[in-house]
Amino acid sequence: GQQVMQIPQYQHVQEGEDFTTYCNSSTTLSNIQWYKQRPGGHPVFLIQLVKSGEVKKQKRLTFQFGEAKKNSSLHITATQTTDVGTYFCAAGAGSYQLTFGKGTKLSVIP
Amino acid sequence: KAGVTQTPRYLIKTRGQQVTLSCSPISGHRSVSWYQQTPGQGLQFLFEYFSETQRNKGNFPGRFSGRQFSNSRSEMNVSTLELGDSALYLCASSLGLDEKLFFGSGTQLSVL
Numbered sequence: 001g002q003q004v005m006q007i008p009q010y011q012h013v014q015e016g017e018d019f020t021t022y023c024n025s026s027t028t029l030s031n032i033q034w035y036k037q038r039p040g041g042h043p044v045f046l047i048q049l050v051k052s053g054e055v056k057k058q059k060r061l062t063f064q065f066g067e068a069k070k071n072s073s074l075h076i077t078a079t080q081t082t083d084v085g086t087y088f089c090a091a092g093a094g095s096y097q098l099t100f101g102k103g104t105k106l107s108v109i110p
Numbered sequence: 111k112a113g114v115t116q117t118p119r120y121l122i123k124t125r126g127q128q129v130t131l132s133c134s135p136i137s138g139h140r141s142v143s144w145y146q147q148t149p150g151q152g153l154q155f156l157f158e159y160f161s162e163t164q165r166n167k168g169n170f171p172g173r174f175s176g177r178q179f180s181n182s183r184s185e186m187n188v189s190t191l192e193l194g195d196s197a198l199y200l201c202a203s204s205l206g207l208d209e210k211l212f213f214g215s216g217t218q219l220s221v222l
Contacts, residue, residue, distance in 0.1 A: 042200060042213040043153070088153065092195050092208040096165040097143065102152035 002027065004091045006101025014109050019076040021104035023089035031092040032065055032072045037103070038085040046074075079108050111136060114214035116201050122220045128189040131136055131217045135182050135203030142184040144176060145210065147198040156199075160206070188219075196221045 005024045023032065031050045035043040047056055049065035049072060056063045062075045076083055086095050086105045090098040115134040123129050133216035135142050144156040155168035159178035176186040182203075186197055199217050 033210060035211075042215050043202075043211070045210040045212070048210055056200075094208065096158045096160070096207060097155045097168070098208075098211065099155065100145070100153040 002091060002093055002095070002097075002099040004099050004101040005075055006089055006104060008104055009102065010107070012103050012107045012109065013079050016034050017081050019047050019083070019106055021087050021089075022030060023072045023074075023091070023101050025070045025091050027070070027093060029069050029091045030094045031085075032069075033090040033092065033098065034063060034072075035088045035090060035100075036085050037076060037088065041085075043088060076106075079106070081108050081110055084108050114201060114203050114212050116132035116199075116217050118217060119215065120218045120220075122222065123191050124154055124222050125193060127191050128187065129191060129219065130185055130187050131141045131199055131201075131219075133184045133186075133201030133203075133214060135184070135201075136212055139203035139205055139212070140182050141206050141209070142178055142182065143202045144184070144186050145200045145202065146170075147155075147216070149202055151207070153200070156186065191221045193221050195219065 033048045034046040037043045047063050053067045054065040060077045064073045086103040088103045089101045117132045141160045143158040145153045147153050157167045157176050158165050162178045173189045178184045198216045200216045202213045204211050
């Protein structure tokens, strides 16, 4: 079945440093979504990318969808302590399920 | 608008027992998905329901089952519990195929 690889598994950064997490699929995707889960919380939707090569920004967060629609990235500029949590990509392939990556756990050292 | 409601929040069971978890989706959402979350495996897809029909099922044994009612509320059942079933079970609702998911707070199941 659908597999989604997400790296890195963990990332520790100093506050103010940048952070990037990557997501790769073995198959072409119809869309990719990103979620954030705070410690002790549940995943919360951040964004959805649908078009090949699409780039979307939300304040300090930049999301990209690869030209082949097989990979995606989330980049955070100048991290803050409020960015702490686990970031998941979720791949949609039109099969009535979203396949989640294992997530990247971000720690921010003040 | 009320969010996704899952009950109970916490559950402690012993091996061999069975358990039923409940999920009430956001009003108007007809799609309900269930996920198992464990520290090592992340979020694993269990099944998805839309208008009382199961449209997809993940790679879990037959001990895991679910259903959806006419009001879109959903339940999942796990029979003959095993220690490895200890996990956070998350329910999510959406408007439909490939739409964004709204998650509930989950049910934390501990099997002793």
